Amino acid sequence: MSMPTRRQPHGAALPATAPDAAGTGSDAGTAGVEAGGGNRSDDTASRTDETPAGGLRFPPGFVWGAATSAYQIEGAAKDDGRGESVWDTFSHTPGRTRNGDTGDVAADHYHRYAEDLDLMRDLGLGSYRFSISWPRVQADGTGAPNQRGLDFYRRLVDGLHERGITPMATLFHWDLPQSLQDAGGWESRDVAHRFADYADIVFRALGDRVPVWLTINEPKTVVQNGYLEGHHAPGRQDPAAAYLVAHHLHLAHGLAVAALRATGSGRIGPALNLHPCYPADDSPEAARAARLYDGYENRLYLDPILTGRYPQDVLDDLGPDSRLARGIHDGDLATISTPVDLLAVQYYTPYYLTGDGRTTPRWPTSQAPWQQIYPDGMYDVLTRVTRDYGPVPLTVTENGLPSPDTLGPDGTVDDSGRITFLRDHLAAVHRAVADGVPLESYHVWSLLDNFEWDAGYEQRWGLVYVDYPTQRRVPKRSAHWYRQVIAANGL
Ligand code: FCB
Numbered sequence: 001m002s003m004p005t006r007r008q009p010h011g012a013a014l015p016a017t018a019p020d021a022a023g024t025g026s027d028a029g030t031a032g033v034e035a036g037g038g039n040r041s042d043d044t045a046s047r048t049d050e051t052p053a054g055g056l057r058f059p060p061g062f063v064w065g066a067a068t069s070a071y072q073i074e075g076a077a078k079d080d081g082r083g084e085s086v087w088d089t090f091s092h093t094p095g096r097t098r099n100g101d102t103g104d105v106a107a108d109h110y111h112r113y114a115e116d117l118d119l120m121r122d123l124g125l126g127s128y129r130f131s132i133s134w135p136r137v138q139a140d141g142t143g144a145p146n147q148r149g150l151d152f153y154r155r156l157v158d159g160l161h162e163r164g165i166t167p168m169a170t171l172f173h174w175d176l177p178q179s180l181q182d183a184g185g186w187e188s189r190d191v192a193h194r195f196a197d198y199a200d201i202v203f204r205a206l207g208d209r210v211p212v213w214l215t216i217n218e219p220k221t222v223v224q225n226g227y228l229e230g231h232h233a234p235g236r237q238d239p240a241a242a243y244l245v246a247h248h249l250h251l252a253h254g255l256a257v258a259a260l261r262a263t264g265s266g267r268i269g270p271a272l273n274l275h276p277c278y279p280a281d282d283s284p285e286a287a288r289a290a291r292l293y294d295g296y297e298n299r300l301y302l303d304p305i306l307t308g309r310y311p312q313d314v315l316d317d318l319g320p321d322s323r324l325a326r327g328i329h330d331g332d333l334a335t336i337s338t339p340v341d342l343l344a345v346q347y348y349t350p351y352y353l354t355g356d357g358r359t360t361p362r363w364p365t366s367q368a369p370w371q372q373i374y375p376d377g378m379y380d381v382l383t384r385v386t387r388d389y390g391p392v393p394l395t396v397t398e399n400g401l402p403s404p405d406t407l408g409p410d411g412t413v414d415d416s417g418r419i420t421f422l423r424d425h426l427a428a429v430h431r432a433v434a435d436g437v438p439l440e441s442y443h444v445w446s447l448l449d450n451f452e453w454d455a456g457y458e459q460r461w462g463l464v465y466v467d468y469p470t471q472r473r474v475p476k477r478s479a480h481w482y483r484q485v486i487a488a489n490g491l
Pocket residue numbers: 069072217218221273398445452453461
C-alpha cells in the first residue's frame with residue numbers, strides 16, 4: 001500500500017456521501033448533558049451570530065483550554081543554557097521551512113510568559129496545555145539538569161496556579177536534543193531510556209504543581225513527517241526506520257509512565273492525533289483499504305498503548321523481517337501498555353480511501369492543504385475510541401485551523417472562519433459527550449499564532465494574533481467568542 005502521511009496531496013473531488021467506517025452508533029446515556037436544540041453540527045452550520053445561544057450546554061465541570069508547544073512559541077533559543085534540538089538544526093537548514101523561518105524568536109513567550117498568562121486568565125481558561133523543552137532541561141539530552149531551564153517552567157506553572165488555571169504539560173513535542181539525534185535519534189533504543197531519565201527529572205522538579213502529564217505529542221507525526229516524508233525534523237525518508245522509530249517512541253512513552261508511577265503523583269497519558277479513515281466508495285476494495293489505512297493511522301498508536309499488542313494487519317503488511325518486528329524485545333509491550341490515566345486526542349482531518357489504497361479529498365480544505373474541514377470526524381473519532389478501547393477518560397488536546405489573519409485598521413482581527421470551525425467541531429464534541437464519551441476537557445490549537453513547523457509563520461493558528469515585528473498580542477474575534485463559550489459552559 002502507499003504509506004499514509006499527514007500532508008495529503010490534492011486529488012479528484014468526490015460526491016459528498018461520506019460512508020461512516022468508524023460507525024456512530026452508541027447506546028450510552030446522556031447523563032449530565034443538556035442537548036437543547038440543534039445538537040448536530042450540520043444544524044448549527046448556518047448560524048453566523050457569535051453569541052453562544054445556550055442550546056448546547058456541557059456537563060458541569062467540563063474544562064476549557066488552549067494549547068501550545070515549546071519550540072513553536074518560546075523563542076529564546078540560546079537563553080539560560082538551552083541546547084540545540086533537531087528543530088533548530090532543521091529550521092536553519094536552507095530550503096527546509098517556508099521563507100527560511102525558524103523558532104529562534106517565535107512568539108518570544110520565554111520572555112513574555114507573564115503577559116501570556118494574563119491573556120489566558122482574561123479568556124477564562126481552565127486548563128493550559130504547553131510542552132517542556134527537553135534541551136532546556138538537558139542541553140545534550142543526558143546528565144545533570146539545567147536548573148535555569150527548569151526554573152522557567154516552575155515560574156510558568158506557578159503563574160498558572162496564581163490565575164486559577166490548571167497546567168497540563170507535554171514532555172516531548174518533537175524538540176529532541178540534537179546530541180541525541182547525532183547518537184542515532186529515535187532509531188536508537190537508548191534514546192527511549194534517555195527520555196525516561198529526562199521525564200524523571202521533570203517529574204521531580206514539577207510534579208507537585210502539574211496534575212496532568214502527556215508523554216509524547218503525536219508519535220505518528222514524527223514517524224510520518226520526520227521519517228517517511230522528511231518535511232519535518234530530522235528530515236529523513238526511510239520507511240524501514242520509520243516504524244522502528246514508532247516502537248521506540250512507544251517504549252519511551254511506557255518508560256515515562258512507569259517513571260511517574262515511581263515518583264508517585266499526577267495523571268499521565270499519550271497525546272495521539274487520530275484520523276477517521278473512510279472508504280471513498282461502496283466497493284469491498286475501498287473498505288479493505290480504509291481498514292488497513294486505519295491500522296497505520298490509528299491502531300498502530302492506540303493498540304500497543306491501550307491493548308499491549310501491535311495491530312496484526314499492520315505487522316503483516318510490513319512483513320516479518322521489518323525493523324519494527326525485529327525491534328520488539330521481550331517485555332516491551334508490557335512496558336508500553338503500562339496503564340494510563342487518560343488519552344489525549346487531537347483531531348484535524350479525515351481520510352477517504354479508494355480501492356487501490358490512495359487517499360482522495362472530499363471536503364474543502366483550510367489554509368493548510370492537508371486539512372479537510374469535517375466536524376463530524378470529531379464525533380466519529382471520539383465515539384470510536386470509547387467503543388473500541390473502553391471508557392478511558394479522554395481530553396481533546398488539539399483542534400483548530402489556520403487562517404491568513406490580518407490586523408485591521410481598527411486594531412481588531414476578524415477570524416470569523418475560525419469561529420465557524422470551532423462552533424461546528426464543538427457541536428460534534430457535545431454530541432459525543434451526550435452519547436456517553438467520557439470527555440473531560442477540550443483545548444483549542446492554539447492559544448497564540450506561532451511557528452507552524454515547515455509552514456513557518458504564514459499559517460496563523462492562534463486565538464490571539466501575534467504581531468511578530470512588535471510581539472504585540474491582539475485577541476482575535478474567535479478569542480472573544482471562546483471567552484463567552486467558556487463563561488456559558490456551552491454554545
Ligand atoms: C499538530 C501539532 C501542533 C501543530 C498543529 C497544527 O499536529 O501537534 O504542534 O503543528 O498540528
